[in-house]
Amino acid sequence: MDIPRSARLFPLLLALLLCAGGALAETSPDRVLVFSKTTGWRHDSIPTAVAALQKLAAQEGMVADHSEDAGDFTPGNLARYRVVVFASTTGDILDDAQKAALERFIRDGGGFVGVHSAADTEYDWPWYGQLVGAYFHSHPPGLQTTRVVPEHAGEPGGTPWTITDELYNYRQNPRERVQVIATVDERGYEGGTMGADHPIAWCHAFDGGRSWYTGLGHDTKVYAMEPFIAQLRRGLHYAAGRSPEC
Template identity: 70%
Template sequence: MRPLSTRLLQVLLLSALLLCGYAHSAAPPRVLVFTKTAGFRHDSIPTAVAALQRLGAQEGLKVDHTEDAADFNEKNLKRYRAVVFASTTGDVLDAAQQAAMESFVRAGGGYVGVHAAADTEYDWPWYGELVGAWFKGHPPGLQTTRVVFEHDGIPVGAAWTVTDEIYNYRSNPRTAVQVTATVDERDYQGGTMGADHPIAWCHSYDGGRAWYTGLGHEAKLYADPQFEAQLRRGLRYATRKSADC
């Protein structure tokens, strides 16, 4: 018979190994927030990152932040459940990094685009389809409009009055995505999309999930409960914590 101390030591070692395995399996899902800019840079980016980290923590997500495009490689992206492009602009990824992002989404990864994410990677057709629509322009300054939320094309809840930079897009994405919010061009000057002006949407794409909001220019908006709720839905949808965006 083995000495009691030896048996006890074995039990303790086995317990420690089991606890380590449980801790590893219970690690929170990770999200990568990417904010590299090769064009206009929004002053609200640090506020956006902080808000996404705060909301992510509330949702049980570990949110990392980077401006290093080299982080877009297959090995690193496997660590994440979703990637957020938060007011990125211009050409921010090279061909190899783009390929890694495509592989990530095709493996089921999620994408969240915030505001100028639509003003990004115009020479990458796959990305244009992922984000849903590319930026065309915006009226000068900030505009105040009503945001109308919808589900399956039917308005839901009360309209939300918001002051922000309101994007016009090169195309209306409605036929390719599920629109979740529109703005009313009758409220302001400079809208170019007419009676149907989507400002937020989601869709399944190439094996993964994509969610986008055109709002987020103003730093103050990230403390607005309505916008926080919108970003929360985006994170939940992209990370597959929710089936509905």
């Protein structure tokens, strides 16, 4: 029996299409969910923060979606993402089911990035407090200028840089629970309450996933500073599992 040429070619074409589809799936970019819902203080810098994070993600071959809809926190939707960023969130922003979805996301190996008032969020959710590393306690009035001192393995490790921003004090020093990557020098400003060891950025492996946080990012102008953008870039790398170092 003579099989038509078109019938003979069909299996080959189907195999090629399946291979192409598989290749596309393998090269799909990591997705980042930038979440900026607030139920307390709302920072004017949020639009700038979101734009900066989306630009950074694009530069790193990622795709960043922005949302303030807590309904996006479902297991199925979060499974689309590699990293969730809380960009200056405040207050109680997720219900119990949405909290459970974020916990599952992290336990499945997802990454978290917290920016500034992510530490001023969900005070009654102990798991979240452990994820972010420390809760906000207070800050000096207005913007203050100080040095940010990079740190590696518990020792100064990099060139200090100057920043003018709202400088958070935290309820507890997180050093025993996290890897500190930068401190601020309280000698350079008024209103610091943490003393000679004042962490301002850190990371840690947590509950199956990865968490990275910076307390900087209150002022819009900070997002034009290359050292701060470099810090955020490191955070995305670490949270996405692209680098073991944060």
